[in-house]
Amino acid sequence: MFANQIGYYSLILGLxxxxxxxxxxxxxxxxxxxxINQNILFLSFLQLTLVIVxxxxxxxxxxxxxxxxxxxxxxxxxTKPLFYKISGxxxxxxxxxxxxxxxxxLFIFIFxxxxxxQPKKYKILTLLFQQIIIIGFFLFVLMTSNPFNYLFPIxxxxxxxxxxxxxxxxAIHPPILYLGYVGTSIIFSSSLAAVTQNYVSKEWxxxxxxxxxxxxxFLTIGIMLGSIWAYYELGWGGFWFWDPVENxxxxxxxxxxxxxxxxxxxxxxxxxxxxVVILSITTFTLSMCGxxxxxxxxxxxxxxxxxxxxxxxxxxxFLFILIVLSLGVFFLFHKENNKNLNNFFWLxxxxxxxxxxxxxxxxxxxxxxxxxxxxxxxxxxxxKISVGPPFYQKLIVPFLVPFLLFMSLGPRLxxxxxxxxxxxxxxxxxxxxxxLTFFIIKNLTTDLLFxxxxxxxxxxxxxxxxxxxxxxxxxxxxQTVAHFGFSLLILSILFNNxxxxxxxxxxxxxxxxxxxxxxxxxxxxxxxxxxxxNSIIAYFEIKDGNGKTVELKPEIRIYNxxxxxxxxxxxxxxxxxxxxLVMNLVKGNEYFNIRYQIKPFMVWIWISVLLLSLGxxxxxxxxxxxxxx
Amino acid sequence: xxxxxxxxxxxxxLSFSFVIFYKGLNNSNTYTPQIIDKKNIPIFKAxxxxxxxxxxxxxxxxxxxxxxxxxxxxxxxxxxxxxxLLMELSKIQSLKLIGFNYRDNQINAKNFIIEFGNPYSKIxxxxxxxxxxxxxxxxxxxxFVIDKNKKIIRKFVGPLNQEIVDEIKLIVK
Amino acid sequence: MKFLKIFIIILLFTGFxxxxxxxxxxxxxxxxxxNIRCLICQGQSVYDSESDFAASIKLIVDRKINEGMKExxxxxxxxxxxxxxxxxxxxxxxxxxVLWLLPLLLFFAGGAIILKKTNLKK
Numbered sequence: 065m066f067a068n069q070i071g072y073y074s075l076i077l078g079l080x081x082x083x084x085x086x087x088x089x090x091x092x093x094x095x096x097x098x099x100i101n102q103n104i105l106f107l108s109f110l111q112l113t114l115v116i117v118x119x120x121x122x123x124x125x126x127x128x129x130x131x132x133x134x135x136x137x138x139x140x141x142x143t144k145p146l147f148y149k150i151s152g153x154x155x156x157x158x159x160x161x162x163x164x165x166x167x168x169x170l171f172i173f174i175f176x177x178x179x180x181x182q183p184k185k186y187k188i189l190t191l192l193f194q195q196i197i198i199i200g201f202f203l204f205v206l207m208t209s210n211p212f213n214y215l216f217p218i219x220x221x222x223x224x225x226x227x228x229x230x231x232x233x234x235a236i237h238p239p240i241l242y243l244g245y246v247g248t249s250i251i252f253s254s255s256l257a258a259v260t261q262n263y264v265s266k267e268w269x270x271x272x273x274x275x276x277x278x279x280x281x282f283l284t285i286g287i288m289l290g291s292i293w294a295y296y297e298l299g300w301g302g303f304w305f306w307d308p309v310e311n312x313x314x315x316x317x318x319x320x321x322x323x324x325x326x327x328x329x330x331x332x333x334x335x336x337x338x339x340v341v342i343l344s345i346t347t348f349t350l351s352m353c354g355x356x357x358x359x360x361x362x363x364x365x366x367x368x369x370x371x372x373x374x375x376x377x378x379x380x381x382f383l384f385i386l387i388v389l390s391l392g393v394f395f396l397f398h399k400e401n402n403k404n405l406n407n408f409f410w411l412x413x414x415x416x417x418x419x420x421x422x423x424x425x426x427x428x429x430x431x432x433x434x435x436x437x438x439x440x441x442x443x444x445x446x447x448k449i450s451v452g453p454p455f456y457q458k459l460i461v462p463f464l465v466p467f468l469l470f471m472s473l474g475p476r477l478x479x480x481x482x483x484x485x486x487x488x489x490x491x492x493x494x495x496x497x498x499x500l501t502f503f504i505i506k507n508l509t510t511d512l513l514f515x516x517x518x519x520x521x522x523x524x525x526x527x528x529x530x531x532x533x534x535x536x537x538x539x540x541x542x543q544t545v546a547h548f549g550f551s552l553l554i555l556s557i558l559f560n561n562x563x564x565x566x567x568x569x570x571x572x573x574x575x576x577x578x579x580x581x582x583x584x585x586x587x588x589x590x591x592x593x594x595x596x597x598n599s600i601i602a603y604f605e606i607k608d609g610n611g612k613t614v615e616l617k618p619e620i621r622i623y624n625x626x627x628x629x630x631x632x633x634x635x636x637x638x639x640x641x642x643x644x645l646v647m648n649l650v651k652g653n654e655y656f657n658i659r660y661q662i663k664p665f666m667v668w669i670w671i672s673v674l675l676l677s678l679g680x681x682x683x684x685x686x687x688x689x690x691x692x693x
Numbered sequence: 694x695x696x697x698x699x700x701x702x703x704x705x706x707l708s709f710s711f712v713i714f715y716k717g718l719n720n721s722n723t724y725t726p727q728i729i730d731k732k733n734i735p736i737f738k739a740x741x742x743x744x745x746x747x748x749x750x751x752x753x754x755x756x757x758x759x760x761x762x763x764x765x766x767x768x769x770x771x772x773x774x775x776x777x778l779l780m781e782l783s784k785i786q787s788l789k790l791i792g793f794n795y796r797d798n799q800i801n802a803k804n805f806i807i808e809f810g811n812p813y814s815k816i817x818x819x820x821x822x823x824x825x826x827x828x829x830x831x832x833x834x835x836x837f838v839i840d841k842n843k844k845i846i847r848k849f850v851g852p853l854n855q856e857i858v859d860e861i862k863l864i865v866k
Numbered sequence: 867m868k869f870l871k872i873f874i875i876i877l878l879f880t881g882f883x884x885x886x887x888x889x890x891x892x893x894x895x896x897x898x899x900x901n902i903r904c905l906i907c908q909g910q911s912v913y914d915s916e917s918d919f920a921a922s923i924k925l926i927v928d929r930k931i932n933e934g935m936k937e938x939x940x941x942x943x944x945x946x947x948x949x950x951x952x953x954x955x956x957x958x959x960x961x962x963x964v965l966w967l968l969p970l971l972l973f974f975a976g977g978a979i980i981l982k983k984t985n986l987k988k
Contacts, residue, residue, distance in 0.1 A: 452954025
C-alpha cells in the first residue's frame with residue numbers, strides 16, 4: 065500500500081528535482097568560478113536516490129504480490145517463485161521505464177564524480193542535456209505509463225507473467241542491455257556539450273572513451289544474453305531471427321562500434337570530429353527510435369511490449385524533439401576542423417578506420433531500412449510485405465568478405481602514412497587460409513565458390529590476429545583479442561551452419577528410432593509438480609555414431625496462470641557440439657513429436673562474443689594503467 | 694552553402710519520416726490477408742462427409758448459382774455462435790452452402806450437425822487443413838462467397854454476424 | 867607452428883557427417899519453411915510454429931516438393947493465396963526496388979566520399 069505512495073511521489077520529486085537542477089546549473093554556468101557547485105553533485109545524487117527508492121518500491125510491491133498496484137496485477141501471480149517476482153518488475157513496460165530512469169540518473173551522477181578534471185562548463189552542459197532526456201522520461205512515465213496506478217477493489221490474484229519470460233537469462237538481460245543501451249545517453253549529452261564548447265579534441269576523446277567502452281561492453285553482453293535465451297527457450301535452436309526487437313538492439317551496437325574506432329582516431333590525431341559527434345547523436349537516437357518501434361505497437365513481433373498508440377505518439381514526438389535539438393546544436397556550433405587534417409593518405413590507419421565506418425554504416429542502413437521499410441510502404445501504398453532473414457543475409461553476408469579482409473590489414477597500418485610490411489607473410493597466410501578452407505568445406509556445401517571465399521576471409525582474419533598475439537604480445541592486446549573474437553564468431557556461425565543437422569520424427573514411449581549412425585531411445589516419462597506449473601519430463605537415451613550415449617530430458621510444462629503450455633528443450637553442451645532435443649505433444653495421440661539437433665561449435669559463438677567484450681574490457685583497464693605511467 | 698543544403702535535405706527527410714511514423718501508429722500491426730483480385734476457385738478432390746467417396750470440385754460447384762463455402766469444426770466455439778446465421782442463409786434459394794469440416798473427429802462432427810442442424814447442401818472433410826489453404830483460409834471459422842463465374846468474390850474471417858449475412862443476401866439477389 | 871595449428875583444425879573436422887545423408891530434400895524443405903510466415907503466430911516462421919495452420923502448410927510444401935515443384939513456384943503459390951506478406955524474402959518488384967537498392971546506393975555513395983577524402987600522395 066505504502067509502497068505505491070512512496071514510489072509515485074519519489075517520481076514526482078525526481079521530476080521537480082530535474083527542474084531545480086536545471087536552474088542551479090544554469091546559474092552556476094554563468095558564474096566565473098572554475099569549479100562546479102558542489103550542490104549540483106548533491107542534487108544529482110538525490111535524484112538518483114529518489115529513482116532508486118521508486119524502483120525499490122515497485123520491487124517491493126511485486127515481492128509482496130500487492131495487487132492494489134495495477135502493474136503488479138497485470139504481470140505477477142502469488143505462485144510465482146520469488147526470483148521471478150523480482151525480475152518481473154522490469155519485465156513489463158512500466159517497470160522497464162523505471163529501469164531507463166535508473167540508468168539515466170545513475171550515469172549522469174557517476175559522470176559528474178568521475179570528471180573532476182574536466183572543464184566546468186562542459187560538465188554543466190552535459191548535465192543539462194541529460195536532464196532534458198530525464199525530464200522527458202519522467203513525463204512519459206507519469207503521464208502515460210505510471211507503474212503505481214491503484215486498483216480498487218483490490219484483486220485477490222494477479223494475471224501472471226508469461227512463462228517464457230520466467231527464465232534466468234531473460235531476468236538479467238534487461239538490466240545489462242539497458243546499461244549499454246541507455247548508457248549511450250551520456251555519450252549523446254556529453255558530445256552535444258563538447259560541441260557547444262568547441263571541446264571536441266584529443267583530451268575530450270580520451271575522457272569520453274571509457275564511457276563509450278562501458279556502454280559498448282554492456283550492450284554486447286546484453287545482446288548475447290538475449291540470443292542465448294532465444295536459443296534455448298524459443299524453440300528450434302535458432303539464436304538470431306532478424307526480428308524487429310533484435311534489430312533495434314543491433315543498430316546502436318553498430319554505430320557504437322564505429323564510434324569506438326573513431327574515438328581512437330580522435331584521441332591520437334584529433335581528426336574525424338564530425339564523425340564522432342554525429343555517431344554519438346545517432347547512437348542514442350537509434351536507442352530512442354528502437355524504444356519507439358517496440359513500445360508503440362507499430363511493428364509486429366513476438367517480443368514487443370503491450371501495444372499502445374498513445375504512448376507511441378509521446379515517444380515519437382520526444383524522439384523528434386531530441387533529433388531536432390541535437391542536429392540544431394551540431395549545425396550551429398560545430399566548427400570544421402583544419403581542412404588538412406581530414407585528408408588522409410590512402411594507406412594509413414586513419415583511412416582503414418574510415419573504411420570501417422563505411423561498412424558499419426552500410427550494415428546499419430541494411431538493418432534500419434529492412435526494419436522500417438514495411439511501415440513506410442504500408443502507409444504510402446497500403447501494400448503489406450515482410451522483410452525477414454533472407455533479406456538481411458543476402459545484403460550483409462557478401463559484404464562480410466571485404467570487411468573481414470580490411471579488418472585483417474587495417475590494424476597493421478601505421479598512422480598518417482604506411483606501407484605494407486611483410487608482404488610475403490600476408491600472402492602466405494592468405495594462401496593457407498584459402499587452401500585450408502577448400503579442403504574442409506568441399507564436402508559440406510553446394511555453394512562452394514561463395515563459401516570458400518567467405519570462410520577463407522574469416523580464416524585470414526583468424527590467422528592474422530592469432531599471429532599478432534605472438535608478434536605484438538601485450539602491445540595493443542585489447543584490439544587483438546577483440547578482432548580475434550570477431551573472427552572466431554564468424555567462423556563459429558558459419559561452421560555451425562554447415563554442420564548442423566536435425567531429425568524430426570514422431571515416437572512412442574519405449575520406441576527406438578534409428579538414424580544414420582545412431583539411435584534415439586524414448587525410455588520413459590515422469591510427472592513433476594512445481595509451484596506454478598506441472599510438467600511432463602521425457603527421458604531419452606541417444607546413442608551417437610561413436611557409441612557414446614547421452615541422456616536428454618525435454619519437458620512439456622503446463623503453467624497455471626496464465627494457462628500456457630510450453631516445451632522446454634534439453635541441451636547437452638560440450639566444446640565440440642550441442643545436442644538439442646525438444647518435444648511436443650501430437651494432438652489426440654500417444655505419440656510425441658521430437659526434434660533432435662546436433663549443433664557443432666554452438667558454444668563457441670557465445671565464447672567469441674565474450675572474447676569481443678573481453679577485448680573492450682581490457683582496453684578500459686589499459687587506459688588506467690597508461691594514465692598512471 | 695553546402696551546409697545549408699544538407700540541413701535542408703535533412704529537415705525534409707525528418708518531416709517525411711515523422712509523418713509516416715505518425716500515420717503508421719494508427720494502422721493495425723497484425724496481418725489479415727485481403728482479397729485483391731477475384732480468383733477462380735481452386736481445383737481439388739475431397740472426401741464427402743456422408744458417403745466417404747471422393748468428389749471433384751467441378752462436380753461440387755457445377756450449378757449456375759452462388760455458393761457460400763464455410764469452414765467449420767465441432768470443437769470451434771465461434772462456429773456454434775454463427776450456426777443459426779448459417780441456417781438462415783441455407784434457406785435462400787439463390788445460394789447453396791458447402792461446408793468444409795476442418796481437422797475434426799467424424800463422430801463429434803456428426804453429433805454437432807444432429808444437435809444444431811445441417812445448413813449445408815454438401816459437407817467435405819478437410820482433416821489436414823489443405824482444403825482450407827487452397828482457398829486462402831488460415832483458421833476457423835472462415836466463409837467465402839463464390840459467384841456464378843466460379844470466382845471467389847468475398848471472404849469473411851471469423852464468425853458471421855447479422856451485418857455480414859445481410860451483405861451476402863444483397864450479393865446473391 | 868603454423869602446420870601444427872592446421873593439423874589440429876583438420877582433425878577436428880573429421881567425423882561430423884553423422885546426419886548428413888538423405889538430408890538434401892529435408893534441407894530444401896526446411897529452407898522453404900523458414901521463409902514462410904505463420905498467419906496464426908504472426909511473429910514466427912512456419913518452421914518454428916506448432917499451430918494448425920503451420921502443420922497444414924508443412925504438409926502442402928512437402929507434397930509440392932515431392933511433385934517436383936520448384937522453390938520459387940511454391941512461394942508464388944502461397945503469395946497468390948495470402949499476399950506478399952507471407953514470405954519473409956521480399957520479392958523484387960516495383961514495391962521493393964527502394965528496399966533492395968537503397969542500401970547498395972548508400973554503399974557506393976559512401977565509397978565515393980572516401981575516395982574523395984583520401985589522397986594517393988601525401
